[in-house]
Amino acid sequence: MNPQPEPTPNPDAHPPDDKLRQDILLGRKLTLADAIAAEGNNFFKGESPVPILLRAVTEINGFIDKHLRDSSGALKAVLQDWVKQDSRVSEHLDQPLIALEQILTSITTNSEILYEFVRQVDFKWGQIYGDRPYFQKPGQSPHPEDEYTHTSVQTQLVTLLKQVQQTL
Structure with a gap:
């Protein structure tokens, strides 16, 4: 059986969180700034920044x-x-x-x-x-x-x- 090569992921096809997770899985070193940025993107999602x-x-x-x-x-x-x-x-x-x-x-x-x-x-x-x-x-x-x-x-x-x- 010949295993099929995995398709190369299209970086534009994934939301930013998936891209970050993908980079982590590929061995890229995760920084604290990356983690904060990933969480910060979702913090105000759908909400106004005005209290x-x-x-x-x-x-x-x-x-x-x-x-x-x-x-x-x-x-x-x-x-x-x-x-x-x-x-x-x-x-x-x-x-x-x-x-x-x-x-x-x-x-x-x-x-x-x-x-x-x-x-x-x-x-x-x-x-x-x-x-x-x-x-x-x-x-x-x-x-x-x-x-x-x-x-x-x-x-x-x-x-x-x-x-x-x-x-x-």
Whole structure:
């Protein structure tokens, strides 16, 4: 019996992992760099190199930018900071707007959270404009020049909440 000679493998016919394995079997010395390169090729296969939590926060913040009217920018900035720090975002990575809906609901339905949120917005406004902000205290009438009152911020957030719910 004459053994048939093995066909010469076509290096282009094999994926990179098979080529690496073939080189190892043929006696080529495998280096650590080769092993890392082989594993690194598959590490992000089918995945974005951007972490999923960052993508969720970015989607929410993009929605806020597009739908929240805020000429001074302080309200948007504080809301986006809250989104970055809120653990509910990581609970809804596949549907980040659900997390935004929950965040907005908690702010607009709990007066203590709303007052703290508005205080932070006023503080941010003062930082942006280098001016002393008007801090409205619970139960007091707002200053006539205060752009961010408890009522005005709540109204804007409720409007944004409705837009989120229409999108879901």
